[in-house]
Amino acid sequence: MDSIGTLLPLPRALTHFRPRTPGLGFGTASVHEGPPVAVREAERQLSRTMPPRRRADFLIGRSALHRALRAAGMSADAVLYDGTRPLLPDGTSASISHSEGVAVAVAGRSEDFRTLGVDLELNAPPLAAAHLVLSGPEEASLGQAGSVARQRLFVMYSAKEAAFKALSPVLGPELRGLRDIRLHTHNDGYLAGVPRHPSVSVRVTVRHLPQGVLCWAVPHD
Template identity: 40%
Template sequence: MRDAAASGADALPEAAPGRAATEAALLLLRPALRADGLSLGLAYADDPSARPGGPGERASAAAMPPPRRRDFLAGRCAARRALAEAGHPAAEILRSGRRPLFPGGFAGSISHSGGLAVALAARVPALGCDLELRGLPLESAHIVLGPDERGPVDHAPDRVAAEYRLLCTFSAKEAAYKAFGALLGERAPATLLALATRPVPGGFRAWPRSLPGHVIDVRVRPAGPGVFSWAVAPVV
C-alpha cells in the first residue's frame, strides 16, 4: 500500500511482503489516529530519505553504531513526515538524552521495529507510541508484568495466545512509559514494572504505581506480525 502524499514525503521504498503488510496495517489506522488528533509518519531504515536533517542529527548519528544509526535516522525521517502531515515542517529533531525534542507546541513519539520506524505528532501535552513486530517469550513476562497483571497471560488457552497477550501488554506499557516520561518528568515511572495496567476495550488503562491518580488509556492494534500502541495525555 502506497500513500506518499498522506505521509508528507516521497514514496517509501518498495518493501518486502511482511513489511508491506505492516505498513498497510499502520496506514489503515490513520482515521483512528486522526480522531485522537494525531499525525502519522513512516520510514524504513533503508529509505533514501532517512538522512540527517541538520548538524545536530548528523552529530548524534555519527556517534552511533551502524544498526542504531539506521534506526535513529529512519525515526527522525518518520517524525518529520508526521510533523509535515500536522502542518509543521521541521528541518531536524534534536534530542534530550534518548527523548526526541519536537518543535514548540507539539508532542511526539518515535518507535522502530524490524527496520520500520513510525512516529506520531500532535498538539497535545504528551504522547507515546510503540511498534513491536517480534514476539516476546513468556520467560520474559516477569520483567514486564507485576503479579496483579499476569492473569490474562497465565490463563490464556495456549502458548501462542499467552505470548500475544504478553506482547500487547508490553507494547502498551512502552507507549504509556513514553507518555508519562514526557508528562511527569522526574516523577515518571523508571521501569515497566513501575507501571500498572488493566485491559479495557481496545487496549489498556495504565498508571504509575506510585501515582495511581494519573491514568492514561492506551490503544493497541494489530500491525502485520505484531502490534502498534499509542497513548495520549492528558490523563483520564
C-alpha cells in the same frame, strides 16, 4: 481489532492503522525506502557519529517524526536529542519507535496533547521475560504457557512501552519501569496509569498486525 493480510511494504500498510484523532499526526519510515528524505542536514551530520545500526534507526526515526509533524500541520528544523529523548520544539509533543528497520512516530501540539507515546513491536518477548514487564496479578492473568499467553504478553508489553513513553515525561523518576504501570481494559486498548499517581493516566490504543503490534498513548481526560 483491525488487521490486514500483508505487511509488504510495512510502512505503507501501517497507514491503515494510523490514529484518526484530529490533530494527531502519524508518520512511518523504513530502511527499505533507501536514504531517508524527510530529515534535516544537521540530523544527517549527527548520525555520522553513530554506529551503523544506531545511525539507521536514528535517521528513519527522524524521517517518521518529520512526516508525523507534517501530518499534524506542523514542521520543525533539525530535531536533535536531550539524553535519550528527541529535543522537540516548544509547543510540540511527539514520540518515536522503531523495530526491525521500520520506524513510526506520532506528533501534535502540546496544547492539545500534553504528552504522547507510540510503540511498534515486530518481535514478541519470551514468556520468561513476563516478570520484567508485568506486575504479579498481571502475570497471573496470562494463564498457562502457550500461544495465547505469548500474544497477551506481546500486546501488554507494547501497550506498556507506549504508556511509559507518555507517562515518563510527566512523572519523571517516579516512574521506574514497566512494572510500575497498570493496564485496565478500555475500548480498543487500555487505560494505563501508576497506582501511586491516580490523577495521571493515558489511553492506549492497540492495533494488531499479522506480524506485530502497534500502540499509541494519549492523555486520558
